[in-house]
Amino acid sequence: MYIIPREEINRIELEVKPDYLIAINKLVKQGIESALGEIGITVQINNDELQNWCRQIGSSFLDSESDIYYEKITEASPCQLMEIYDKLKRNYNFAVNIRGKRENVFKDDGWNRARRVEELATAKKFLEKCFPYNRFVSKEEEYDAYEYCKQMDITVCVYCNAQLTHTVIRGKQKKIRPQIDHFFPQSRFPMFALAFYNIVPACQNCNYIKGNKYCDLSKIYHPYDDRQSELRFVWNSRKLQIRYNKVVARCTAELFHTEDIYNMYEGIAEKIVEKAQSYNKQYIEDVMEIMNKHRLDGEKLSKDEIIRNIYDYVPREECFGTPLGELRHDILDDILRKAYC
Ligand SMILES: [Zn+2]
Known part of the structure; x- marks a missing residue:
């Protein structure tokens, strides 16, 4: 299937997106403010450049005039997200030393190197704090992944059209929900972890199969695509x-x-x-x-x-x-x- 029918997209944009954005923008704003407030704690390594980078990118996320303003990210279309990513690479990059070589933090091969390089791991952690996906799935927020999936009301996996993807909430008990796929993987794009058009309720199999693979929009259908699945x-x-x-x-x-x-x-x-x-x-x-x-x-x-x-x-x-x-x-x-x- 891979593409949500147009009338369903209209319903989702009318009924789900506004509630999602209100709740998520609040969460992200808190995330960025607390990440900025805790730079001294998050960035434990003694690196002034890295601390400055965190301050600069964090402040730009909060600046409504900036091209990476967080509200622009959370509501950006898939194409716009890629444009924002290009801007991050161009204007907000930061080079760290990796085996004697200077390498940028925003790089197309992702953050795999972060496991071995403390500075990279710290930069990634900072972005994850700014866009706190862990809070969205923690079951502790009033509006969370369960509420989102319930409102989305997509009962069969968008990707395979085979497995059920029900959400069950009984009173205050959040019982069952689909997995949430990040179309542009969270491991490479932590700053898009809560972008509305980057999260897709999906079955366990599809989420697992897709994993961290990067999806090029020119080669892969996006669930909110304007194209028809052929x-x-x-x-x-x-x-x-x-x-x-x-x-x-x-x-x-x-x-x-x-x-x-x-x-x-x-x-x-x-x-x-x-x-x-x-x-x-x-x-x-x-x-x-x-x-x-x-x-x-x-x-x-x-x-x-x-x-x-x-x-x-x-x-x-x-x-x-x-x-x-x-x-x-x-x-x-x-x-x-x-x-x-
Ligand atoms: Zn599936």
Whole structure:
């Protein structure tokens, strides 16, 4: 699936985003202020340059005139986040000594080097304090990951369209919620850890598979994308296959191991196909006549409704939110179109 339908995005932007931003902006402001107030504690190593960098970047996060103002980050679109990242690289970089070489903290290979270099680890820790994702998932905030996931109300994983991603809150008990994927990984972009368009409720498998891989927007679909997903399931030569009309669809599927995941559902696809191929056109006509004759409310079901009842056909607009909805839609669409149209 990979892309949330436009009408769902409209609902999310209208109903979820405003509450999220109010709560998160408050959290981030506190985070930056406390990170700035604790520079002496956070930056334990004796490095004036590093302390100055923390002060400068922290103050810029708080400055509404700055191009990295925190409210701009939390509400930035995926493309805008990448523009902000370019600005960070250009204007807010800081070089540290790594094995005798000067290397920048914002670098495209991420912060892996931070494990070995204390200055880098400290710089990363400072950014994590400014954008305190740990508070968002701590269960101690009034508005947190549970509230966000509940409001998002995405019950099937956006990435695989297979696993359920329910949120259960009973009274004050926060029981179950989906995992939260950072589209641009948190390990490389700690300053985007709470950006609205960078967090995506996802199932455990997809979150694990995607891991810390960097997603280039020109090669990978973003869940809030304007593009249409050009991926289609087909039943061909007694096998479930996936067709890609665009390179970006193939790259996205490769990133999420979609073919491996859907191999596990080949048996389900086979049963769907067997059922759909078991009857001829007359069967639908006969069932329609009987069902409409015996309906207690006197309402007449259309041919589409009858087909839907018999085969559990999922219309395109209902694929999102139906486990394996796309699989059912695509393979049934092919067979039923040939059989009944
Ligand atoms: Zn998934």
